[in-house]
Amino acid sequence: MFDGFASIASHSGSITGNSMSTRRDWLLQQMGITQYQLRRPRVLQGEIAVTLLPDTRLVLVAEQAPTLQEPLIRDVLRALNIQPAQVMALTPDQLQMLPEQVDCAGWLLGVESEHPFNGITFNTAVFNELISSGAAKRALWQQMCNHDSHLFSHP
Numbered sequence: 001m002f003d004g005f006a007s008i009a010s011h012s013g014s015i016t017g018n019s020m021s022t023r024r025d026w027l028l029q030q031m032g033i034t035q036y037q038l039r040r041p042r043v044l045q046g047e048i049a050v051t052l053l054p055d056t057r058l059v060l061v062a063e064q065a066p067t068l069q070e071p072l073i074r075d076v077l078r079a080l081n082i083q084p085a086q087v088m089a090l091t092p093d094q095l096q097m098l099p100e101q102v103d104c105a106g107w108l109l110g111v112e113s114e115h116p117f118n119g120i121t122f123n124t125a126v127f128n129e130l131i132s133s134g135a136a137k138r139a140l141w142q143q144m145c146n147h148d149s150h151l152f153s154h155p
Contacts, residue, residue, distance in 0.1 A: 050090065050097040052104065057086040059102065059117065062109035065089035066127045072137075079144060080105075105147070120147045 028035055052059070058080065066073055068084040077084060090098075092111045106117030110126030122143045125136045 050094050052088055052098065052102065055086055056088050057082050057104050058088070058107060059095070059098075059104060060087055060089045060107045060109065061092060061095050061111055061113065062089070062127060063091060063111060064127070065091075065109070070127075070131075072127075072131050076107075076140070076144075079141075122147075 025035065058077075068074070068077070068087060068089075077087065092113065095113055095115055098115065101116065103118050105120040105122070106113075106115065107122040107124070109124055109130070112123075113121075115121075122140060124130050124140050125133065130136045130140065
């Protein structure tokens with residue numbers, strides 16, 4: 001009845017030089033116990049999940065988010081027909097707290113993320129580089145043009 005466990009115990013002695021967690025992982029695997037890894041462990045460490053307001057249309061993600069009153073930001077929002085009240089600025093850590101499915105566009109300013117933003121994600125350089133580089137601005141406008149049909153309802 002306990003032959004399988006005895007076999008595991010005898011093999012566990014041959015694991016030397018590995019950490020305790022590796023040994024535990026190996027033992028659990030041998031017993032057929034599936035281990036799960038939390039996707040957002042900080043939620044369990046007391047951090048509060050981030051929730052979007054129902055009228056949020058754009059999530060701006062940056063280490064240091066610019067104010068929505070910056071001329072370039074105002075121009076982009078005007079071009080997208082988005083009001084400042086419809087924008088939520090987050091840090092990359094806060095972005096991980098969002099639900100997996102977000103029903104709005106995302107603008108990643110100098111950060112990388114695989115978070116799905118309703119199929120629309122704008123990737124640009126950090127804000128200071130964006131405002132000083134014509135090529136970076138052109139790349140942003142091109143991305144906006146590529147998603148024109150998703151962002152606007154045409155008559």
